Amino acid sequence: MNEISFLEITSDDFDVIYEIELKAYPIPWSEKIMRSMVEGHEYKIKITYYDKVIAYVFVMVVLDEATILNIAVDPDYQGQGIGQKLLRYLKAQLSQKGIRSIFLEVRQSNQNALALYTSEGFHEIDIRKNYYPAKNGREDAIIMACVLMNE
Numbered sequence: 072m073n074e075i076s077f078l079e080i081t082s083d084d085f086d087v088i089y090e091i092e093l094k095a096y097p098i099p100w101s102e103k104i105m106r107s108m109v110e111g112h113e114y115k116i117k118i119t120y121y122d123k124v125i126a127y128v129f130v131m132v133v134l135d136e137a138t139i140l141n142i143a144v145d146p147d148y149q150g151q152g153i154g155q156k157l158l159r160y161l162k163a164q165l166s167q168k169g170i171r172s173i174f175l176e177v178r179q180s181n182q183n184a185l186a187l188y189t190s191e192g193f194h195e196i197d198i199r200k201n202y203y204p205a206k207n208g209r210e211d212a213i214i215m216a217c218v219l220m221n222e
């Protein structure tokens with residue numbers, strides 16, 4: 072997987088990103104929210120593989136704190152280290168911008184994401200009980216944080 076690039080998301084990417092969103096999540100964001108993300112001013116990065124978008128991340132930055140709003144890899148490319156590459160790139164970029172910590176929230180049942188975040192230096196800081204709608208009722212959100220070591 073050497074032919075990958077990290078690029079800023081533009082409004083032209085909406086269709087492919089929304090398609091990945093629908094495939095990647097059991098309960099995806101709405102088309103309206105995804106469009107506002109793709110066209111909005113958040114920090115937004117995609118990974119392309121031979122010009123095909125295969126992953127994305129949207130990040131809200133306020134002062135020296137960042138919050139990952141959404142990160143996903145096309146299911147056809149999951150489990151190959153793409154999510155890890157995207158997180159590492161993001162951490163390096165945010166660190167250069169002077170960001171000191173990154174926050175995110177994840178469903179308690181999302182074992183792949185939890186394993187990835189933990190191995191990339193995130194740790195649990197809080198739990199929001201019954202935060203997410205789930206297929207059967209509701210489920211807890213784990214709030215995680217990663218402290219960046221800025222020079």
Ligand SMILES: CC(C)(COP(=O)(O)OP(=O)(O)OC[C@H]1O[C@@H](n2cnc3c(N)ncnc32)[C@H](O)[C@@H]1OP(=O)(O)O)[C@@H](O)C(=O)NCCC(=O)NCCS
Nearest residue numbers: 095142143144149150151152153154155177183184186187
């Ligand atoms: C979570 C997600 C972004 C991870 O991206 P990915 O490219 O699949 O992850 P990677 O291949 O980089 O894997 C990194 C680690 O995650 C875990 N992992 C990822 N996919 C896994 C799988 N299919 N089975 C088991 N563990 C897995 C492993 O711990 C892996 O570490 P390892 O390679 O040392 O075993 C991706 O699975 C995804 O888009 N999921 C759907 C959307 C989602 O849940 N986003 C996160 C919301 S908080």
